Amino acid sequence: MWKLIKPRQATLRLWQLGLLVAIFAVWHLLTKPGLLPPFMFENDQQAAFFFGEPLKIFGRIWDWFFANADIYEHLWVTLLETVLAFGIGTALGLACGLWLALSPLAAAICDPYIKALNSMPRVILAPIFAVWFGLGIASKVALGVTLVFFIVFFNVYQGVKEVSPVVLANARMLGASQRQLLRHVYLPSATSWVFSSLHTSVGLAFVGAVVGEYLGSSRGVGYLILQAEGAFDINTVMAGILVLTAFALGLDAAVGGIERRLMKWQPKQGQTEKL
């Protein structure tokens, strides 16, 4: 029996799923009132109050998606903010990264400002954006963009700087114009750096959207969480966190899928087949 389910490549998913179930099971055991005698808190209601109960959380999610079907409006807003922030931030970061990496003089002039902007805790910009762009989608997108931009920017900058000088010289000898160098050498060479940054920036785009909603909004999953928190409804807060995590994972998987398609030229470690 053990041989059949021993951790290996084929049973990987099974084990990952098992771990998830185990976490929820332990959570359930420790928080369900009356199941175990309370050892941390004075009475058996308190664990459920502070940490929520998995069954109620799933019930909440079920209500959101199916019974009441009232989350879609909020989820749509949050996802839209995230995707817009991610897209705009990535495009800007890519453009600025390429431009500054290819013109050293501009890079030298902008250097201290970029460093200053990057080291500034940019979440404090959220109130300013709320004033500038109102409490709608735009202020959240702006916050997300400032978070995503620098990650992508620095990675593209680094990626272009690390282009192999021999490959570059070779392309020039083969007659590539400045534009062709950009398209056929700099960009492909920077893509591996870009993709490693995209995985980080998907998460940060979500952070921008949710923090923005948290600070002032009338729609969005962050708004739902804020409402629930005000009513000490920890189950709904947890449910919101779970939903956001699931969608962040989904977006990350989408980026991973595109990465695998575009980066198929990269060497992967081969393994010999045991016969």
Place this chain on the structure above:
Amino acid sequence: MPSTAEAAPALALDGVSCTFISKDDPGQRYTAVRDVSLTVGAGEFVSVVGPTGCGKSTLLNVAAGLLEPSTGSVQVFGQPLTGVNARAGYMFQAESLMPWRTALQNVMAGLEFRGAADAQAQAQEWLKRVGLGAFGDRYPHQLSGGMRKRVSLAQTLVLDPDIILMDEPFSALDIQTRQLMENEVLALWAAKKKAVLFITHDLDEAIAMSDRVVCLSAGPGSRPIGEFAIDLPRPRDVAEVRNTPRFVELHQAIWGVLREEVLKGYQQQLAA
């Protein structure tokens, strides 16, 4: 005056010196080559040999237009060279293939940059000629070192350059593959009669392949210290020609000039 242009050598370096300045400390200077004059006639195969670190690659980069000399001038078929040498193909010592392109796409690259219509067909033809017809869809990391060199060769030659610059192209290969490649290059050269400037540290290779061998002194400030016409009959087989008495004679004569410089270069590296 087309007649003088035809008579002009394919490549002429005149009094070329290259001094590098350290980026961190502008006071630190290093003169790699000093006052080098070198010509390669149209259709001539010239090798440059010298001790390690004597600035052979620097000379080639100057000829390619990738590096501007500190003093001196470069002329290509009688025209002063500005920017990248468009009439030259360059085969680098290090890996120079674009890792994100397949072998075929790499060979196509130059044609694509020039906007040639039948790029793919020509590239496939050249891949076949270097014995890699079935490997067009492989990425460089999926090919062996020798195969990558052959792709590089096809990539350079598919553009049909008038001047071919080669920087120790086969130094990373094992001896058998190397001799195969050398013979292949000689056959291709014999068919097209291009001007070749070939850099190597291997005297045997230089003699076996060239019409003329130029010896450089040890750096810094390398300069040519000897020039030998190689009068071995063609076509040659690089493996067999090594056993002929004339080859041994030439080898001894050139080695006599080179020996001291090689030792000098070695001593300098030990001291550094």
